[in-house]
Amino acid sequence: MISIEKISKGDEKEFKKLFDQFFIPLCVFALKYVNSKEEVKDIVQGVFILFWENTPKLQDNNKIKSYLYSAVRNRCLNFIRDTKNSSQDLEILKDESFFDKNLIETETYHILEEAILTLPQRTEEVIRLSMKGLKNREIAEIMNVSENTIHSLKSIAYKRLKKILSSYYYLILIFLTN
Numbered sequence: 001m002i003s004i005e006k007i008s009k010g011d012e013k014e015f016k017k018l019f020d021q022f023f024i025p026l027c028v029f030a031l032k033y034v035n036s037k038e039e040v041k042d043i044v045q046g047v048f049i050l051f052w053e054n055t056p057k058l059q060d061n062n063k064i065k066s067y068l069y070s071a072v073r074n075r076c077l078n079f080i081r082d083t084k085n086s087s088q089d090l091e092i093l094k095d096e097s098f099f100d101k102n103l104i105e106t107e108t109y110h111i112l113e114e115a116i117l118t119l120p121q122r123t124e125e126v127i128r129l130s131m132k133g134l135k136n137r138e139i140a141e142i143m144n145v146s147e148n149t150i151h152s153l154k155s156i157a158y159k160r161l162k163k164i165l166s167s168y169y170y171l172i173l174i175f176l177t178n
Helices: 004-008 012-030 037-053 063-083 087-094 096-117 121-131 136-143 147-177
Strands: none
Touching (some): 012 037, 012 063, 012 096, 037 063, 096 121, 121 136, 121 147, 136 147
């Protein structure tokens, strides 16, 4: 768990843990608002710089995630306001349901990605190829193994992912129904 207290006292290692944990998910989230990867990186880095310079006084460490996502959202909205003349686009993006939907989507992606990274290398490769829409036969050809091997690796992967992701069932369900 990240310690806001340590960060507020200038602990760079603790801040790096925070940065490493949230940088990519925040960038994925920001891309829902801003379509430029370079701008998104600048926005997210700006949020982290502000966080480092003025560590917020959060009573609960669990509120760090909410703070960071809200700060990125606000920075994205400011960027859109400052670079576009369309107030209609800005109003749609300000809608709380847009924020909620994209937060759920980003968090679900992050949780799934972390779960896939726990799989053995060949099993992970099979799942990633499968997620790209490839059939078992195509995956078998790419990996130069039999279709039965692919079927077995998928079965192993699904069992492990089911176990890892079981506590996130409702989040994934919400994501899939939106």
